Amino acid sequence: MKHRSLRRAMITGGSSGIGLAAASLLAEQGCSLVLAGRSQERLEEASRKLVELYGPSTDITVLSVDVSSREQVDRVLGSEAQRQNIDLLVCSAGMVIPASFENSTHKDFTRTMEVNLYGTWNVLKAVMPFVREGGAVVLVSSLAGLIGTYGYSAYGTSKSALVGLGEVLRNEFSLKNIHVSVLCPPDTDTPQLQEEQKQRPEITKALSGNARVLAPEQVADAMLRGIRRRQFIIIPGLQGPLLFLLKRLVPSLVYRIMDRTAAGMIKKERKIV
Numbered sequence: 355m356k357h358r359s360l361r362r363a364m365i366t367g368g369s370s371g372i373g374l375a376a377a378s379l380l381a382e383q384g385c386s387l388v389l390a391g392r393s394q395e396r397l398e399e400a401s402r403k404l405v406e407l408y409g410p411s412t413d414i415t416v417l418s419v420d421v422s423s424r425e426q427v428d429r430v431l432g433s434e435a436q437r438q439n440i441d442l443l444v445c446s447a448g449m450v451i452p453a454s455f456e457n458s459t460h461k462d463f464t465r466t467m468e469v470n471l472y473g474t475w476n477v478l479k480a481v482m483p484f485v486r487e488g489g490a491v492v493l494v495s496s497l498a499g500l501i502g503t504y505g506y507s508a509y510g511t512s513k514s515a516l517v518g519l520g521e522v523l524r525n526e527f528s529l530k531n532i533h534v535s536v537l538c539p540p541d542t543d544t545p546q547l548q549e550e551q552k553q554r555p556e557i558t559k560a561l562s563g564n565a566r567v568l569a570p571e572q573v574a575d576a577m578l579r580g581i582r583r584r585q586f587i588i589i590p591g592l593q594g595p596l597l598f599l600l601k602r603l604v605p606s607l608v609y610r611i612m613d614r615t616a617a618g619m620i621k622k623e624r625k626i627v
């Protein structure tokens with residue numbers, strides 16, 4: 355089975371961070387783009403930036419939509435994909451509200467699921483019928499979707515559900531020669547991470563420890579290389595793939611390290627108080 359060249363891509367969350375970095379790499383290769391997000395202003399700013407970089411012939415359509423609304427997604431993204439079919443769909447729109455389970459709320463859990471899981475489902479349901487044969491689809495999950503981590507009972511649950519959903523779709527859409535990948539980035543330097551750092555519990559910070567924060571361009575580059583190689587799980591960087599391998603081979607060791615780090619952090623906090 356062969357990939358067709360990527361001539362037209364639709365990216366939710368295309369106005370910022372990882373989605374915008376992917377849009378930039380694709381625009382550089384001459385791919386026409388449909389960028390989606392809620393804020394029209396951020397979308398137009400992103401589009402201006404790309405046109406400035408790659409010239410006035412850069413073909414970009416921006417569409418304001420909240421992915422958690424099925425009605426909006428069907429009406430706006432479904433009809434756009436139907437009007438002109440696409441070769442690549444990247445579902446990058448997402449959010450995070452970190453908190454220990456004890457401090458988490460039903461409202462935050464529900465919103466996280468509505469955006470990260472149902473939002474992705476809404477987009478897939480509306481757009482997949484218009485992804486061309488030989489095309490590709492990427493669900494943006496997270497390393498936190500592969501390794502359950504303190505502070506991510508909502509986020510990690512939504513992102514691991516995307517791994518499960520992606521695995522089923524990988525199998526189903528192989529029959530249509532559409533490749534499905536799940537991207538699982540570690541911490542990446544984007545506005546989402548900058549916002550999250552302000553609320554991240556100290557234990558979550560200790561667990562992410564000295565792990566290298568990637569640039570969104572590195573993540574986007576790994577994503578496109580992963581699609582070309584027809585990888586299913588794409589984990590950008592070096593530390594993430596090693597950690598995932600270790601967790602599969604000796605989970606008890608990874609759990610022990612994580613539990614000790616969490617306990618160490620609590621001891622340290624008690625001493626400070």
Ligand SMILES: NC(=O)c1ccc[n+]([C@@H]2O[C@H](COP(=O)([O-])OP(=O)(O)OC[C@H]3O[C@@H](n4cnc5c(N)ncnc54)[C@H](OP(=O)(O)O)[C@@H]3O)[C@@H](O)[C@H]2O)c1
Nearest residue numbers: 367369370371372391392393420421447448541542544546
């Ligand atoms: N940064 C990290 O460390 C990291 C690590 C692993 C995975 N990820 C995942 O990577 C994806 C992109 O994150 P990022 O770090 O690039 O974040 P970002 O820079 O904050 O970008 C998020 C994008 O999603 C859009 N968005 C958010 N909620 C939306 C909604 N309800 N409907 C439509 N669009 C929405 C935002 O635009 P509007 O706000 O205008 O809607 C923006 O374009 C997310 O799924 C995130 O969970 C990030």
